[in-house]
Each structure stands twice: as structure tokens, then as C-alpha cells.
Amino acid sequence: MIVSVTLPQFREDPDALLAAASEAEQLGYHGAFVFDHLYPLSGRHRPILDAVPTLGALAGVSRHLRLGTLVLRAPIRPTEVTRRICATAQELSQGRFVCGIGAADSLSKDEFEAYGLDFGSADERIAAVASVVDALDAVCPIWVAGRSEKIQRLAWSRADGWNVWEVSPAWLASRVEQVEPKEGFTVSWGGQVFVAPDERSLHEALEQRGRPVAIAGTPEKIRSRLAELEEAGADEFVLTILDAPWNARRLFAEAVLSAR
Secondary structure: OEEEEEOOOOOOOOHHHHHHHHHHHHHOOOEEEEOOOOOOOOOOOOOOOOHHHHHHHHHHHOOOOEEEEOOEEHHHOOHHHHHHHHHHHHHHOOOOEEEEEEOOOHHHHHHHHHOOOOOOOHHHHHHHHHHHHHHOOOOOOEEEEOOOHHHHHHHHHHOOEEEEEOOOHHHHHHHHOOOOOOOOOEEEEEEEEEEOOOHHHHHHHHHHHOOOOOEEEOHHHHHHHHHHHHHHOOOEEEEEEOOOOOOHHHHHHHHHHOOO
């Protein structure tokens, strides 16, 4: 099982993010990914560490982690700016960078408009993704992200991978079955995970959290759910392992990854 993690990015102080990257490398995670937002979807007054300079810092504090974006949103920047960002990240990381690129969904519309950016139509945003994919040829691996059939076709025909966020095993299997297998192509599943050492701790923590989580459970249940997604066609996972009263990333590494 290939598992990468997203990092604690919604804060002003970078120390926790850099420490999490170092810990992820020590615990044996495959990679570390950052989001590309101008402000968190939960509110524009919350802090966020910008993805682009963060990638440079991560290249400096890691040696083996694959670094990536989940995802750069193509309509935010001119294509050549995105190409330069990715080329620089690839050079700084000595070939460890993967560009996750997406068109942005409806949840991003307010964020675009708050910064005076044209959100555009779905077709215009997908065209921006295609432009970036073409510009990044041979620069770095490219994962195209999104659930639409147009995005999936673009990923399969012109990119190195396809990423989807928090879809069910049944949904994933139905979409993977629609395309021919492609050697070297990566299907990655991203989403939030809450892992607890036992059922009592899980119940108490989820009650306090008060919000649903895509995958939640003890290590045994987490392993079972990820195995279902693998059976459905997922090759890799990029997980947001949610904070808990215990060290959740360590628990996941020791009780889920090491048990495979």
C-alpha cells in the first residue's frame, strides 16, 4: 500500500508543517502533499500557508519523501507560471515532485471571486488544465484530479495519473472499468481519515468532532476500507489523517501501514 499524507497547512506558523513532513519521512510514508488555496474553504479569515513557497521549504527538510500538490488549480495562474513553479519544485526536490492539477469545483467559486479571479465555465477551467498538462510534458509526473468524465478522459489520455477525492469503492470501480488499463498510470484516492486505537476512543472523539469523516475507525477497519478501495482500482492514497488526542499519523503508520 502506497500512502502519502497532506500536511497541517491551515496555520500561520510553519513549524508544525515542517515537523509533520520530517515525521512522515521517518514513519515511512511515501510522500507529503499540500493544498492550493488562497484561503481555507472553511472561511477566508482562517490562516493558510501558501503551497508554492511551502514546496521549496519541504524540499529542504526532506530527503526521500515524494512531494506534491493536491491540487494546483489551473485557472488561478497563467500556464507558464504553473510550469515554472513545477519545474522549480522538481529541481529543488531532485526529481521527487508530482504535480496534481485540477480545474477547481464549485466550492472554490467564492474564493476566486474574492481575489478578483475569473472562475469561468467548467469547459474553460478544464481547458486550463489541458493547457498545463501539455506545458508540463517531461517536466514532472502529472496527476489530473476531478470526478467529471471529461477530466477522467483527459487524465487517461494525456497524464500520468488520475486523482479523486472521497469517492466510494463502488463509484471508483464503475469509473475505472470504463477505461482500458494503461501501464504506469496511477489512480490515487484522496480523503480525510480518522484513526483511533479502539472503539471507545473512536466514539468519544467523533462525538466531540461533530462532523462526518470519509473513513473513520480502528486500524483494522481502516485497513479493510482501504483494501476495498484498492480492489476498486486505487493504486495509491493521499490521506488527510485528522488530528486526535493521540499521534494519529504515528498510529496509522504503526498499526495500518506496518500491518500490511
